[in-house]
Amino acid sequence: MLDQNYLLKLTEEYGTPLYVYDGDEVVRRYQDLYRFITWPKLRIHYAMKANYNPGILRLLEQAGAGIDAVSPGDVIMALQAGFDKERIIYTANNMTDAEVAQVRDLGVLMNIDSISRLSKFGRAYPGSKVCLRFNPDVCDGDNVHTMTGGDLTKFGLLMESVEEVKVIVDKYNLSVVGLHEHTGSGLQRTESVYQSMKNLMAIASRDNFPDLCFLDFGGGFKVPYCANENRVDYAAMGAEITRLFEAYCHDYGSELEMYFEPGKYIVAEAGHLLTTVNTLKENRGRRIAGCDSGFPQLIRPVLYDAYHQIVNLSNPNGNPAAYDVCGNICETGDRFAEQRELPEIREGDVLSIENAGAYCYSMGGVYNLRPMPAEVVICQGRVNSARRRLSTEELINMIIGETTCE
Numbered sequence: 001m002l003d004q005n006y007l008l009k010l011t012e013e014y015g016t017p018l019y020v021y022d023g024d025e026v027v028r029r030y031q032d033l034y035r036f037i038t039w040p041k042l043r044i045h046y047a048m049k050a051n052y053n054p055g056i057l058r059l060l061e062q063a064g065a066g067i068d069a070v071s072p073g074d075v076i077m078a079l080q081a082g083f084d085k086e087r088i089i090y091t092a093n094n095m096t097d098a099e100v101a102q103v104r105d106l107g108v109l110m111n112i113d114s115i116s117r118l119s120k121f122g123r124a125y126p127g128s129k130v131c132l133r134f135n136p137d138v139c140d141g142d143n144v145h146t147m148t149g150g151d152l153t154k155f156g157l158l159m160e161s162v163e164e165v166k167v168i169v170d171k172y173n174l175s176v177v178g179l180h181e182h183t184g185s186g187l188q189r190t191e192s193v194y195q196s197m198k199n200l201m202a203i204a205s206r207d208n209f210p211d212l213c214f215l216d217f218g219g220g221f222k223v224p225y226c227a228n229e230n231r232v233d234y235a236a237m238g239a240e241i242t243r244l245f246e247a248y249c250h251d252y253g254s255e256l257e258m259y260f261e262p263g264k265y266i267v268a269e270a271g272h273l274l275t276t277v278n279t280l281k282e283n284r285g286r287r288i289a290g291c292d293s294g295f296p297q298l299i300r301p302v303l304y305d306a307y308h309q310i311v312n313l314s315n316p317n318g319n320p321a322a323y324d325v326c327g328n329i330c331e332t333g334d335r336f337a338e339q340r341e342l343p344e345i346r347e348g349d350v351l352s353i354e355n356a357g358a359y360c361y362s363m364g365g366v367y368n369l370r371p372m373p374a375e376v377v378i379c380q381g382r383v384n385s386a387r388r389r390l391s392t393e394e395l396i397n398m399i400i401g402e403t404t405c406e
């Protein structure tokens with residue numbers, strides 16, 4: 001865990017808003033999973049959509065991770081970070097033909113999640129290896145928008161379409177080397193993990209898919225966001241996962257590889273967004289602390305109603321009071337926290353928004369033409385990599401440079 005005074009020191013050097021990541025923690029989390037899930041043929045593919053910071057990718061590459069990529073951009077970025085193509089799986093949805101061709105040309109295994117795409121893929125590339133994504137028919141996640149199983153999702157082939165899938169596979173002589181499911185992000189019940197595994201394993205028989213090399217059970221491992229939230233007993237969960245898979249492999253008749261593709265678990269708790277309060281005001285009794293960041297730079301509270309702890313780094317012992325912690329964007333909903341009890345906030349105080357490592361910077365944008373924050377990755381007490389913030393002029397020049405006018 002990074003020391004609060006050290007975080008403050010970094011703001012003196014890099015300014016705010018600033019993303020800071022604990023690189024040692026990222027690597028520890030990745031390694032944790034191998035301690036929890038003891039299946040000897042386990043492979044962890046980091047879901048880089050959670051955080052594509054080049055410094056973090058480099059650390060995970062060095063630690064031996066694979067990559068779950070969801071766009072050609074992800075694939076190219078992962079290759080540039082040093083991941084070789086065999087360590088990447090491509091799980092996009094609603095792919096275009098051009099995108100499929102591009103990723104295939106890069107030599108990356110495609111994970112296909114619709115009958116329509118499977119037919120087009122088979123026609124274009126008969127005899128290819130492929131992975132198939134199924135809807136696990138389990139609904140779980142920390143928000144309805146992060147649940148990817150069940151009846152309301154756009155993702156995956158239906159379990160009941162296996163016969164139809166097999167006809168297409170046979171017609172084009174495809175080799176189904178993997179099956180995949182992803183239940184959701186921030187899974188609330190360990191039982192959901194087991195049930196999704198069981199549902200996928202039920203169709204992953206040698207009769208249906210004789211060429212399997214791996215089953216991929218997605219990501220979704222939750223981490224606590226609130227102070228009073230329990231941490232999942234991942235050692236117990238890992239033991240049950242291993243037990244279930246061992247029994248499945250015994251029935252299948254060979255020891256397959258087991259893949260997981262977590263994002264949040266690896267990076268969420270390693271990240272902090274540091275922001276300075278520049279304006280204090282009261283709206284009929286509501287204290288408003290206005291910061292130099294805003295929801296385009298950390299959108300989870302607005303998008304998912306997500307709770308992020310906030311620490312007043314520069315006045316930790318101030319008298320507590322309730323604040324709306326707001327950003328600098330022209331939207332009423334631009335709030336990181338509402339009526340949050342915090343040590344007294346003074347203008348100039350630096351706040352740290354916690355658990356800002358996953359789906360924060362990577363979901364960011366430049367709404368209101370404010371450049372995204374700088375990012376630094378810390379390893380063993382030092383800055384291991386830094387990514388600067390674009391200046392406003394650079395951002396504007398980029399946009400103008402991309403525009404052609406008659």
Ligand SMILES: Cc1ncc(COP(=O)(O)O)c(C=O)c1O
Nearest residue numbers: 047182185186219220262263264
């Ligand atoms: C297909 C797929 N795999 C893995 C993940 C990673 O999920 P998490 O970051 O919750 O582990 C996601 C995230 O939504 C996903 O859609």
